[in-house]
Amino acid sequence: MELHKPPKLLPLYRAALLRRPNGTALPERELRLSNVSVDVAHLAEYDRVCGFRLRDELPATYPHVLAFPMALSLMTAADFPFPAMGIVHVANEIRVLRPLRSSDSFALSVRAEDLRPHERGRQFDMVATASIADEPVWIGRSTYLKREGQPHTAREQSDGPDSPRSTAIWAVRRRTGPDYARVSGDRNPIHISRLAARAFGFKRTIAHGMWTKARCLAALEGRLPERFTVSVQFKRPILLPATVAFANGGARFAVHDGVTGAPHLTGTIVDHDCADPDEGAR
Structure with missing residues (x-):
């Protein structure tokens, strides 16, 4: 389906709150928006919220924000099999095939795709692609989980082997949730309302997973390859406000609770032009 303009978010959030799932399979349609341009004022605000320097080259996570209204449009459609407010963003992979710049015009x-079983329910991928002259230049793959089984276990929340050592401590303000919600359009109430967060089982509002990923890449600015894949797993949510530790070990990075050491995010970077994938970003 070719769109003439980005979907408006307010009606989509109404649909997310009111609609009941009425499908058994993922819809096969793809939404496409041509001639996407970057609002430099919005880009500057996104950079400020996430910690990026102001520059012409788009942060690797920025096209995800531009594609979000289209993804939400798919997830709130009548034939989508899961409620948009009942799924969990568990992983994200971004492939930068060539840098995008604020002056570029591209299609999104x-x-x-790929609805599949998971030991705690079912999961699927939401895939966004930015193209110039029909050539993909950026691909984002967000994996979502619909919980239908048992709650988290210690094994699922483990940090994995050989976790890098902490290299920085970040104070994450309470405003991080509302600020990122405003600039990203992702206004899930668990990020901006303490009452809503409690209704979903959280003691306080939580940071967006994509803010955490963006903040990590901002900390690595100047050391990222020109063409790369950055993959993250979202672990425990960051309850706001918080003190977290950032760890960077070459091709691997992570965010942990600054007091308990519990993992919030683990990630890897693969340089497309590097023969040794363990070299990553340095």
Whole structure:
């Protein structure tokens, strides 16, 4: 489906709150928006919220924000099998095939694919692609989980082997949730309302996972390859406000609770032009 303009978010959030799932499979359609341009004022605000320097080259996470209204449009459609407010963003992979700049005009397409079983329910991928002259230049893959089984276990929340050592401590303000919600359009109430967060089982509002990923890449600015893949797993949510530790070990990075050491995010970077994938970003 070719769109003439980005979907408006307010009606989509109404649909997310009111609609009941009425499908058994992921919709096969793809939404496409041509001639996407960057609002430099919005880009500057995104950079400020996430910690990036002001520059012409787009942060690797920025096209995800531009594609978000289209993804939400798919997830709130009548034939989507899960409620948009009942799924959990568990992983994200971004492939930068060439740097995008604020002066570029590009097409964005979004589709849902690969519905598959998971030991705690079912998961699927929401795939967004930015293209110039029909050539993909950026691909984002967000993995979402619909919980239908048992709650988290210690094994699922483990940090994995050989975790890098902490290299910085970040104070994450209470305003991080509302600020990122405003600039990203992702206004899930668990990020901006303490009452809503409690209704979903959180003691306080929580940071967006994509803010955490963006903050990590901002900390690595100047050391990232020109063409790369950055993959993250979202672990425990960051309850706001918080003190967290950032760890960077070459091709691997992580965010932990600054007091308990519990993992919030683990990630890897693969340089497309590097023969040794363990070299990553340095």
